[in-house]
Amino acid sequence: MEIRKVGVLGAGQMGLGIAQAxxxxxxxxxxxxxxxGGLDAQRGRVEKQLQKDVERGKLSAADHGALLERLGWTTHLHDLANVDLLIESVVEELPVKRDFFVRLDDVVQDQAIFATNTSTLTVGDLASATKRPERCVGLHFFNPVHAMKLVEVAPSLRTSRETVATCVAFATRLGKVPVVVADSTGYIVNRLLVPYMVDAIVCLERALGSIADIDAAMQNGANHPMGPLALADFIGLDIVFHMASLLHEEYREPRFAPPPLLRRMVLAGYLGRKSGLGFYDYKQTPPAPRDALVQRGLG
Ligand SMILES: NC(=O)c1ccc[n+]([C@@H]2O[C@H](COP(=O)([O-])OP(=O)(O)OC[C@H]3O[C@@H](n4cnc5c(N)ncnc54)[C@H](O)[C@@H]3O)[C@@H](O)[C@H]2O)c1
Structure with a gap:
């Protein structure tokens, strides 16, 4: 099946990034x-980002105009009726996503593919709510969408081969690198990355090293662009906690279990970069490690 028209549901960080891509x-x-509510703020944000790309020479004025022509905005689900591919990217809550899949199943043309950008929910849970499970699939983009090349393409047990092939071709046309992965909590990247961050927090709890030492070790010893604690702050400690909890619930493996320190930091509102405080204090330049706080968190 050829994809010509794409619908993106959800005007959050990821939805806006995917629609631009x-x-x-x-x-x-x-x-x-x-x-x-309206879409003016989101539209303004995207237009500002694209304008910056024009100023930096990353987008020609002609391409900029054509891109804006191709990108439509709506607050009505029925405007999605004739899309060939729908990519859902609303809040990570199963009942919310399921409800949209059910409602859109009656609105969107039958041959269209329904994709979900979920990071941790099961594609099969959403597919089973529709009359088109063979055309439901996971399409997991990474943040920020314009910079991250990977798209995990996740077929459920009932997804057809044709749907997978169409989505792989689609992701390739976006200039991304598609990787097909079974419909499994965390797919590949988060299944590997979450226990790594969890273990870095356990290292901190056991006083193997300071915050800066643990990050510097992985940056300089494994050539990672950022250490695991800075990475957790970047992703958001609430998101890391949520992903670890879901992975632990699904697989029952201790390596996924969220450490007590992480839970206490989330409860205290220390969510990382977005809240200004996490393992580092982002109100200072450069961000300052908060080892004293961690000591208190350990009692
Ligand atoms: N942020 C990331 O790093 C990342 C990466 C990959 C995938 N994802 C996934 O993408 C999806 C969206 O995440 P995001 O980071 O863009 O989040 P976000 O909070 O920026 O956006 C979520 C969107 O859902 C909407 N929303 C909130 N509550 C709702 C409700 N009750 N009903 C309907 N819509 C509601 C919000 O208005 C917003 O438009 C999630 O499934 C998330 O797991 C996120």
């Missing part, structure tokens, strides 16, 4: 906001 790659795209 598809419009940029030449697909007619319509972005639908899933919650009440």
């Amino acid at each position: 598809t419009a940029r790659a030449g697909f007619e795209t319509i972005l639908a906001k899933a919650t009440p």
Whole structure:
């Protein structure tokens, strides 16, 4: 099946990034906001980002105009009726996503593919709510969408081969690197990355080294661009905690279990970069490690 028109549901960080990527790659795209309220703020954000790309020479003025023409905006689900591929990217809550899949199943043309950008939920749980399980699939983009090349393509047990092939070709046309992975909590990247961050926090709890030491060790010893504690702050400690909890619940393996220190930091509102405080204090330049806080958190 050929994808011509793409619908993106959810005007959050990921939805906006995905819609820009598809419009940029030449697909007619319509972005639908899933919650009440207008779209002016989101539209303004995207237009500002694209304008910056023009100023930096990353996008020509002509391409900029054409891209904006291809990118439509709506707050009405029925405007998604004639898309060939729908990519859902609303809040990571199963009942919310399932409800949209059910509602859109009646709205969107039958031959269309339904993809979910979920990071941790099961594609099969969403597919089973629709009359098109063979055309439901996971399409997991990474943040920020414009910079990250990977797209995990996750077929459930009922996804057809044709759907997988179409999605692999689609991701390739976006200039991404698609990797097909079974419908499993965490797929490949988060299944490997979450226990790594969890273990770094356990190292801190056991006083193997300071925050800066643990990060410096992995940056300089494994050539990682950022250490595991800085990475956890970057992702958001609440997100890391949530992913670790879900992986632990699904696989029952101790390596996924969220450490007590992580839970205490989330409860205290220390969520990393986005809250200004996490393992580092981002109000200082450069961000300062908070070893004293960690000591208190360990009692
Ligand atoms: N942020 C990441 O690093 C990342 C990476 C890959 C995948 N994802 C996945 O992408 C999806 C969206 O995440 P995001 O980071 O863009 O989040 P976000 O919070 O920026 O956006 C979520 C969107 O869902 C909407 N929303 C919130 N509550 C809702 C509700 N009750 N009903 C309908 N819509 C609701 C919000 O208005 C917003 O438009 C999630 O499934 C997440 O797991 C996130």
